[in-house]
Amino acid sequence: MARIEYPEAVGKLVDELRRLPGVGPRSAERIAIWLLQSARAEPLVLAAALEKAKAEVVACPTCGFFATADRCAICSDPSRDSVLCVVEQATDVLPLERSGAFKGRYHCLGGKLSPLDNVTPDDLRIGPLLRRIEHEHVTEVILAPGSDVEGEATANYLAGLLKGKCHVTRIAQGLPAGGGLEHADALTLARALEGRRGL
Amino acid sequence: MARIEYPEAVGKLVDELRRLPGVGPRSAERIAIWLLQSARAEPLVLAAALEKAKAEVVACPTCGFFATADRCAICSDPSRDSVLCVVEQATDVLPLERSGAFKGRYHCLGGKLSPLDNVTPDDLRIGPLLRRIEHEHVTEVILAPGSDVEGEATANYLAGLLKGKCHVTRIAQGLPAGGGLEHADALTLARALEGRRGL
The missing domain is CATH 1.10.8.420 (RecR Domain 1)
Structure with a gap:
């Protein structure tokens, strides 16, 4: 059988x-x-x-977001302001867009620094980022890789590179919206305290 | 924007x-x-x-299992014995095949009786089953719809239809392999006791 x-x-x-x-x-x-x-x-x-x-669907040659034409819908939108938000992945763009709190353009790195996974600065779209900052009118660069170890390392590395070239900021870390203190881990609380703002 | x-x-x-x-x-x-x-x-x-x-891939016109030719691989296998196993779905066939404990042919009903979902005997492949029992050499029909309420109702309905036409059995209910009594629900235990066999 x-x-x-x-x-x-x-x-x-x-x-x-x-x-x-x-x-x-x-x-x-x-x-x-x-x-x-x-x-x-x-x-x-x-x-x-x-x-x-x-x-x-291709990656936008300028920012790395999804595009179906020469430039993606964000890069070709003339109403965007001159702030540049640097994210790890193209998939990080839409969550930020949906927040409604950002009106600038993006730059997707294509990953984050991770020596353990053999991801070095050469593997990320850092050269194109430097060229954009040189040639586009950029008033501020917001570093928005994630808040994990690799994301922090990537943000620190970029902050060093960009020092003196333009105004560089890091997206804030702290309590997530709607979260009580009892649910937050120690590191989140430490960073929320560090990042406290005057009222 | x-x-x-x-x-x-x-x-x-x-x-x-x-x-x-x-x-x-x-x-x-x-x-x-x-x-x-x-x-x-x-x-x-x-x-x-x-x-x-x-x-x-089409449904085998004889048994309802997946086929790429006129008859499925099971129906066209001459080494199968003359026991017919009636299951709900084509997807029930492979688990039984993989058990290695059955060497006959199958008949997929295409569902189970369920008045609440408007599934009546007319919606199942019961007519073709009766014709198979009439025209094929079938020594035993094993009713193997599931052990839920609809499966039981389907098995009971078919048992009534087939009475006197051929030898009809129902697949056993009892403790699953490797299961201790402490994990079995009351209904499973009741049926395991009902179905006890002499040693």
């Missing part, structure tokens, strides 16, 4: 779905079966969306 | 990914970004796998 498995095409689909972040072997199988069996599934629409996004 | 969102092609991809079972809005966004940004991602391979699986 032959060992029965799903047809090869299903197995290949499961293999591809397993590679997605957060999708394990069992959910890959569940998703594949749903795609092939459910009346509401539209695998061909998903396939077309994948192909279209892959074909159309 | 225009409200910035991902390019439309990314938004469309996120929308399609959100429809997958077990994928919420945030993981859909994470998967879409990974597909577009990661060096290891191959969105076009995934798209091709989706298209190939959709084009090639």
